[in-house]
Amino acid sequence: MQTRRLGRSGLTISEIAYGNWLTHGSQVEEDAAHACVRAALDVGITTFDTADVYAGTKAESVLGRALAGQRREGLEIFTKVYWPTGPGANDRGLSRKHITESCNASLKRLQTDYVDLYQAHRYDSSVPLEETMTAFADLVRQGKVLYLGVSEWRAEEIAAAAELARELKVQLISNQPQYSMLWRVIEAEVVPTSEKEGISQIVWSPLAQGVLTGKYLPGQQPPADSRGGHATVGGSMQSYLTDDVLTRVQQLKPIAEELGLSMAQLAVAWVLQNQNVAAAIIGASRPEQVHDNVKAAGVELPAEVLTRIDEVLGDVVERDPAKTSRG
Numbered sequence: 001m002q003t004r005r006l007g008r009s010g011l012t013i014s015e016i017a018y019g020n021w022l023t024h025g026s027q028v029e030e031d032a033a034h035a036c037v038r039a040a041l042d043v044g045i046t047t048f049d050t051a052d053v054y055a056g057t058k059a060e061s062v063l064g065r066a067l068a069g070q071r072r073e074g075l076e077i078f079t080k081v082y083w084p085t086g087p088g089a090n091d092r093g094l095s096r097k098h099i100t101e102s103c104n105a106s107l108k109r110l111q112t113d114y115v116d117l118y119q120a121h122r123y124d125s126s127v128p129l130e131e132t133m134t135a136f137a138d139l140v141r142q143g144k145v146l147y148l149g150v151s152e153w154r155a156e157e158i159a160a161a162a163e164l165a166r167e168l169k170v171q172l173i174s175n176q177p178q179y180s181m182l183w184r185v186i187e188a189e190v191v192p193t194s195e196k197e198g199i200s201q202i203v204w205s206p207l208a209q210g211v212l213t214g215k216y217l218p219g220q221q222p223p224a225d226s227r228g229g230h231a232t233v234g235g236s237m238q239s240y241l242t243d244d245v246l247t248r249v250q251q252l253k254p255i256a257e258e259l260g261l262s263m264a265q266l267a268v269a270w271v272l273q274n275q276n277v278a279a280a281i282i283g284a285s286r287p288e289q290v291h292d293n294v295k296a297a298g299v300e301l302p303a304e305v306l307t308r309i310d311e312v313l314g315d316v317v318e319r320d321p322a323k324t325s326r327g
Helices: 030-042 054-067 096-110 129-141 155-168 190-197 233-240 243-250 253-259 263-272 287-296 303-316
Strands: 003-005 012-014 016-019 047-049 076-081 115-120 145-150 172-175 200-203 277-282
Touching: 003 277, 012 016, 012 277, 016 030, 016 287, 030 054, 030 287, 054 076, 054 096, 076 096, 096 115, 096 129, 115 129, 115 172, 129 145, 129 155, 145 155, 155 172, 155 190, 172 190, 190 200, 233 243, 243 303, 253 263, 253 303, 263 277, 263 287, 277 287
Parallel strands: 016 047, 016 277, 047 076, 076 115, 115 145, 145 172, 172 200, 200 277
Antiparallel strands: 003 012
């Protein structure tokens, strides 16, 4: 496993991180989740990403139990705050109250005294940024959080938060955006701003929710046991399941084969070619998926391969920075 520094900080993380969005506490049974975490540890993954909202807080609890007994100093545990975790008006957002209470609850579920990285899961335009950043800074000073990050923030929001972080003398070191061969909305604005501010990307959905594995075929229904065939989780990936996109993705297969890579490995290796990307988050419902994806670590794709990928995908790639997630 290769490692990279996160932002301008001294924190080193595994360049492939294990995430449990859509899996732990919902899509897979706990025994399977624990098996995937063990597989991640076995292949050298030390970085684990979750969020309080995943599976209605259950995902954090599952991860906490799965990592119990591991040497804490050898792990980097990341979680997030923003989305509703209860019925009350203060059970959501980035107010001081919600940030403080959510952090304390996450620590209990994760069975740890601190998290290495605490991330604002979305930008909260209803709360002054000063309140949000001060609350985060207080958690750092209390020793409950080591570093700060954001997720799916726009370039101007990242710049404003970075300025406040410097004033508060805390380290804002990461952004967690969606990024893949098919979804490149961060490249025009977020990446240049992040490079200027000393912030790295920890990217989610490098496989475009499984589409870049090549298992979805044009003109055919998604496999019944796949994410795309799932009644609920398949909804967020419908824009990828068009014949045009799926036909282009199938044309990537010869490129992967020439390199001796699986389609998934090619997709993960592709996001890691971006020097502003510190880690790609992979999810898994089976240990063999972890073993397959992790082989992308350390792979260097020649410039001509990157050009061929661009030529194959053409205009199905989404690049509009205005489409930075708000949902």
